[in-house]
Amino acid sequence: MADPSAPLNESDVDLDPVRQFARWFDEANAAGVHAPEAAAVATATSDGAPSVRMVLVKQFDPRGFVFFTNYESRKADELTANPRAALLFHWDALGRQVRLEGPVERVSAEDTAAYARSRPRPSQLSALASPQSRVVDSRAELEQRVAELSARYDGVALPAPGNWGGFRLAPVVFEFWQHRADRLHDRLRYVPADDSGWRIARLAP
Numbered sequence: 001m002a003d004p005s006a007p008l009n010e011s012d013v014d015l016d017p018v019r020q021f022a023r024w025f026d027e028a029n030a031a032g033v034h035a036p037e038a039a040a041v042a043t044a045t046s047d048g049a050p051s052v053r054m055v056l057v058k059q060f061d062p063r064g065f066v067f068f069t070n071y072e073s074r075k076a077d078e079l080t081a082n083p084r085a086a087l088l089f090h091w092d093a094l095g096r097q098v099r100l101e102g103p104v105e106r107v108s109a110e111d112t113a114a115y116a117r118s119r120p121r122p123s124q125l126s127a128l129a130s131p132q133s134r135v136v137d138s139r140a141e142l143e144q145r146v147a148e149l150s151a152r153y154d155g156v157a158l159p160a161p162g163n164w165g166g167f168r169l170a171p172v173v174f175e176f177w178q179h180r181a182d183r184l185h186d187r188l189r190y191v192p193a194d195d196s197g198w199r200i201a202r203l204a205p
Helices: 017-030 074-081 109-118 121-129 139-152
Strands: 038-044 050-061 064-070 084-091 096-106 164-169 173-178 186-192 198-202
Touching: 017 050, 017 084, 017 096, 017 173, 038 064, 038 074, 050 074, 064 074, 064 109, 084 164, 109 164, 121 139
Parallel strands: none
Antiparallel strands: 038 050, 038 084, 050 064, 064 164, 084 096, 096 164, 096 173, 173 186, 186 198
């Protein structure tokens, strides 16, 4: 298990921020952090009004970090109008945060369909039934929609919602934050370097 009191030194981190994230993500898993894939995603309208909510980041690799949503939701509307976002992972048990910033694009329909098929059936039904971010009369209305869809597709595979899919954030800034005593926290920021690698800088807490 990772030692939450250990310092975060430049000499100890990976030169590649995605590999460094994977290392910390695995340590959060090993430490029993609940839903280490949970992150706050911040978006803004075209005129700069911000909003933030929690999402589950289901995939990450050198291409970016992927979360899924209804394409008619508020976050999707804002990402369409202003395709940049920020993600924040907070693993309190380890005293760690990771911040990511960058442009966002939709993932392919094939990637969305593959992920949709991997979800538990109740989650697939909820995605089909929910007009995310829209006003509904009651919870009973949503439950009725789920029941109707469950009956309609009884015994057969559910279709992937046409208005639902993934967004991929391709970070151009990473920040790794480690709690230290007396508020003298460690903060290491990665930004692109001229040689196509990454430049690491220490930020004051």
